[in-house]
Amino acid sequence: MNSKSLKKKALIIAAALALPFGAAAQQYSAGSEVTVLQGFSPGGGSDALAQLVQPYLSKELGANFVNQYQPGATGAIAWTRLAKQTRADGRTISITNTPMLMTNYIMNPTITYSIDEITPLANVVTDPGVIVVRAESPYQTVEELFEAARANPETITIGNSGVGGDDYFSTIMVEKATGLKFIKVPFQGDGPSWAAALAGTIDASFNNLGITFPQIQAGNLRVLAVFTEDRLPEIPDVPTLREKGIDVVAGSSRGYSGPKGMSAEHVQQFIAAMDRVIANPDFLRDARERAFVIDYRSGDDYMTFLKNQEVTFKAIWEEVKDQAQ
Amino acid sequence: METSFIAIGFANALTPTNLMFMTLGTALGLMVGALPGLSATMALALLLPLTFSLPPETGLCMLASLYLAAMYGGSIAAILLRTPGTPAAAATLLDGFPMASRGEAGRALGISLTSSLVGGIISGIALLTIAPFLGKLVLLFGPVELFAIAVLGITMIGTLAKGSPMKGLLAGALGLLLAMVGMDPTTGTARFTAGNINLFSGVPFTVALIGLFSIPQAIALAEQARGKQPRPAQISDRVIPRLPEFLRLLPNSMRSAVIGVVTGLIPGTGGDTASWFAYNEAKRFAKDKSRFGKGDPAGVAAPEAANNAVVGGALVPTIALGIPGSSATAVLLGGLMVHGILPGPTLLTDYGDVTYTLIWAILLANIPLFLLGLLFTRFSVIVMRVPRMAVAVAIVVMSIVGSFAINNNLFDVWLMLGFGLLGYIFERAGIPTAPMVIGLVLGMLLDVSLNQSLLIGRGNWGIFLESKISLVLLAIAALSILQATPFFRLVFGRFGRRKAVPQAGTMAGDS
Amino acid sequence: MYSSIIISVASIGLAVLFYSQASAYPLAASRLPMLLAWAVGGLATLVIVEELFKARRRNKIAQAAPEAAPAPDDNAVLDSAMIPPILEAEDEGPKPIVWSAALPFAAGIIAYVTLIPYVGYLLVTPVFIALGLAISGTLRWVPAILVALGMTALVWVVFIWALYMPIQLVPAFFE
Known part of the structure; x- marks a missing residue:
């Protein structure tokens, strides 16, 4: 805990004392304390989002954010708590990461929450998927890589960030779209x-x-393709998979969700505040500095985004689960 | 890349915050060391949950300085109470207590402090020079070699740990087996979780660590609560040693420090082994051997220089390979893991800034150790009077709050307690717990590297014999298992020679 | 020696359990656990064999020279003054369990953790500390309670006030 957050802490205490006890209003007001559940350890990607967004959001919303880390089961412990054990009073929300938010329960019947039990508030960033090889690699383009895989099926080794992560699923999506077979x-x-x-x-x-x-x-890795709709300004020379006729758009996204049954006032207020944060040039500059690709979808848009992914991943998993490696 | 990390690490270690936490760690380490019955490992395990709310460098600076300070602190109890504060200080009391009995407690403590300083500095320098070299070597290591290293690590620690090698290996294998709990990295199958979502990401290693190292000690203290608390001897003479005496003992402390570094490098051996080695060597080099055991200053300097020097040596395999050399370095590794920094070769590349801060902290922590050590030594007499039950209760409270704080989950508290009671029963049955901890750390590495190797090798187990490095490592591992079996000892006729030299019986991973 | 045999038998049981559960998993997920289950089972068996060997050897020695082992001579007295307690313990094997102290203490810890979600951390903690100190005869009741409150306050400042630890603090029915 650094000194800045300790100071914040003192402010919160002062504000909490000023607030009459039990005044659980249906909206956020100055001094209300919002707990942000995080399903991953401090210092990870979720935490990076929290550190970037929450100072701005706190100013817009007037509420103070307290991060609570409950790592385990790739976020499922925190999200189960959000869906099943959290009062929908707006005082507890969570950072939701896709695709893990869905793949957790798609892949493990023991995990019982689902996106129908949460209120998606806003997605903030999407880190687009890429294919990288090392600088000395013989594969100069994505075609060369895929051609090698076509010539010798099941010999090309492709790394991913773990089963259930976005890279694992995007590898399968590419396999399905191209008919190739990699060793994952x-x-x-x-x-x-x-x-x-x-x-x-x-x-x-x-x-x-x-x-x-x-x-x-630094020139140590070479990007062969990016899994976005259009080329990105950061890497203008890198083609998208779509250009190559492979319809795969994928990435890992992070945003905020609350428990199901959050009051409409809370939701609207939160989204309105987030709208203003996204429009803030200072925020956008900070995001750029941290190489965050903003992909803002709020409310129902976010829910549709999650639902679409749920359908895709469910279908993929149904197909591959029996022959999972 | 390497040199810039060294510079970044140095600058990191010297920020005011980090210096402050180093001082805090030193103070805690001195106290823990001086209290008989508490080991440095336990203090590190209890402090671990606190450090994860700090930046990784700061937390590690505090842990490293605590470790170093506890090594010196252990000698205070050895000299004043005739009970080693930590197992690593057992050799110190042979000459330390006789010195205190004849009114030279201050002189003995001063010698202990200065030789600890020599040991700590030499080990810091050794770490700083060996680690980058190993780091380059380690870049050649892929999953195949990592698998071989993990196998070697577990067999060495199992066979070298305290007690019977068979029992050590059993504890190690149990640790590995328990590490299999949780979602498997290749297929995502939830293994051995009994449908409990809290076990999906496996047994949290830091939680198990807190239980295994703190609860058995707390129960042991409670058992002795009604016994008479020993009274420490008085410190009546000057503590700061005179320069001529320091210079006279310098060759001895430097030799002992080198022994400490080398002993630390071998996984499974800790501060206690090193201090006995150094003590024996000092005796062998001495002109008048008869004075040893009757209060010879050289008998204090040697073990104290060695046990502090072990710290740096034991960190070399931990940092370069991700294989903790002892249970205490396993905790330091846990300090990295709570921040999502995984053990293995990436410690020196991706996380070089954090790792080099830790290395520098080992070296720089000697400064607060010396200054605080001088201040604390006289005050320590009061610390040693704290009743055992108070310490036991405080340990329990800290372990519960600490195991909760890691994942903010009450389930982990139960898990900690389960491991704690298991550890207590194991200890009382003569089965060492250190190999179990190492097994828990290495289990994941073993599983991941095995499956990655087999995927890359298209399911062919021969891949482990194709790489020369892995072939050699696996051969050494097989040999170390073989020599631990009773049959091997029967063949070589060594069975039955139990009561040999002291160090044969005192090998331990716990220090 | 019986204790390590019991632990070995329990380890074999655990290995069997893990092995049978692993047989239902896909190959990549079951490979290493099954291998390790074999290792645990094998090592546990070896430990049992080793212990039985040792026991037989001890019996033989005891029969050959029943009075030799415990009789302390002049040398032994001198030795015990010099050899630190840790080393003595090493030679005699692990310390025996002092049931009268270990059992209530362990039960106390279990009760402490059980009660946290119902009674709340801030209430159970000082009670545990005070009871521990007073019953063991370490302190009288009043100082024990004062120490308990002090220790709890310290933990509160560090973990709850500064680190926001979300543990059940007060009795569950107050919320």
Whole structure:
């Protein structure tokens, strides 16, 4: 805990004392305290989003945010708590990461929450998927890589960030779209996956732009393709998979959701505040500095986004689960 | 890349916040060391949950300085109480207590402090020079080699740990088996979770660690609560040693420090082994051997320099390979893991800034250790009077709050308690718990690297014999298992020679 | 020695359990657990064999020279003054369990954790500390309670006030 947050803490205490006890209003007001459940350890991607967004959001909403980390089961412990054990009084929300938010319960029948039990508030960022190879790799273009896989099926090794993560599913989506077969090597996170590609242990890594960008800039990794709708300004020379006739758009997204049954006032107020944050040039500059690709979808848009993904991933998992490696 | 990390680490270690936490860690370490019955590992495990609310560098600075300070602190109890504060200080009391009995407690403590300082500095320098070199070597390691390393690590720790090698290996294998609980990294299958979502990400290693190291000690203290608390000897003479005496003992402390670093490098051996080695060597080099055991200053300097020097040595395999050399370094590794920094070769590349801060902290923590050590030494007499039950109760409260704080989950508290009671029963049955901890750490690495290797090798187990590095490592592992079996000892006729030299019986991963 | 045999038998049981559960998992998920289950089972068996060997050897020695082992001579007295307690413990094997102290203490810890979700952390903690100190005869009741309150306050400041630890603080029916 740094001194800044301690100071904030003191302010919160002062505000809480000023507030009459039990005045659980149907809207956020100055001094209300909002707990943000995080399903991952501090210092990870979710935390990075929280550190970026919450100072701005706190100013717009007037509420103070307190992060609560409950890592475990790739976020499922925190999200189960959000869906099943949290009062819908707007005082507890959670950072929701896709695709894990859905793949958790799609893949494990023991995990019982679903997106129908939450109120999606707003998605903030999407880190687009990329294919990276090391600088010395013989594959200069994505066609060359796929051609090699076509010539020798099940020999090309592709790293991903772990079963159930976005890269794992995007590998399967590419396999389905192209009819190719790769050897999918799971790693414990995006870092070890690109590091293995860099070391030449694997032929390529399906990864995320924000994570590999420093290595790409340093010339250690080469991007073969990006899984977005259109080319990105950060890497203008890199083609999208769509250009190559492969209809795969994928990435890892992070946003905010509350429990089901949050009052309409709370939801509207939260989205309105988030709208203003997204329009703030200071915020956008901060986001750019951290290589965050803003992908703002609020309210029903976010729900539709989640629902579409749920359908896709369910279909993919039904197909591959019996022959899972 | 390497040099810039070294510089970043140095700058990181010197920020005011980090220096402050180093001082705090030193103070805590001195107190824990001085209290008999508490080990450095336990203090590290209890402090771990606190550090994760700090930036990783700051937390590690605090843990590293605590570890180092506890090594010196252990000698205070050894000298004044005739009870080693930590197992690593057992050799110190042979000459330390006789010195205190003849009114030279201050002199003995001063020698202990200065030789600890020499040991700590030499080990810090060794770590700083060896680790980058190993780091380059480790970049050649892929999943195949990592698998071999994990196998070697677990067999060495199992066979070298306290007690019977068979029991050590059993504890290690149990740790590995328990590490299999949770979602498997290749297929996402939830294994051995009994449908409990809290076990999906496996047994949280830090939680198990807190239980295994703190609860058995708390129960042991409670058992002795009604016994008479020993009274520490008085410190009546000057503590700061005179320069001529320091210079006279310097060759001895430097030799002992080198012994400490080398002993630390071997996984499974800890501060206690090193201090006995150094003590024996000092005796062998001495002109007048008869004075040993009757209060010879050299008998205090040698073990104290060695047990502090172990810290740096034990961190080399931890940092370079992600294989903790002892249970205490396993906790330091846990300090990295709570921040999502995974053990393995990436410690020196991706997380070089954090890792080099830790390395520098080991070296720089010697400064607060020396200054605080001088202040604390006289005050320590009061700390040693704290009743055992008060310490036991405080340990329990801290372990509960600590195991909760890691994942904010009450389930983890039960898990901690389960491991704690298990650890207590194991200890009383003569089965060491340190290999179990190492097994829990290495289990994941073993599983991931095995499956990655087999995927890359298209399901062919021969891949482990194709790589020369892995072939050699696996051969050494097989040999170390073989020599632990009773049959091997029967063949070589060594069975039955139980009561040999002291160090044979005191090998331990716990320090 | 019986204790380590019991632990070994329990380990074999655990290995069997894990092995049978693993047989239902896909190959990649069951490979290592099954291998390790074999390792645990094998090592546990070896430990049992080793213990039985040792027991037989001890019996033989005891029969050969029944009075030799415990008799302390002059040398032994001198030795015990020099050898630190840790080393003595090493030679005699692990310490025996002091049931009269270990059992109530362990039960106390279990009760403490059980009660947290119902009674609340801020109430159970000082009670546990005070009871521990007073019943063991370490402190009289009044100082024990004062120490308990002090320790609880310290934990509160660090973990709850500064780190927002979301533990059940007060009795459940107050919420």
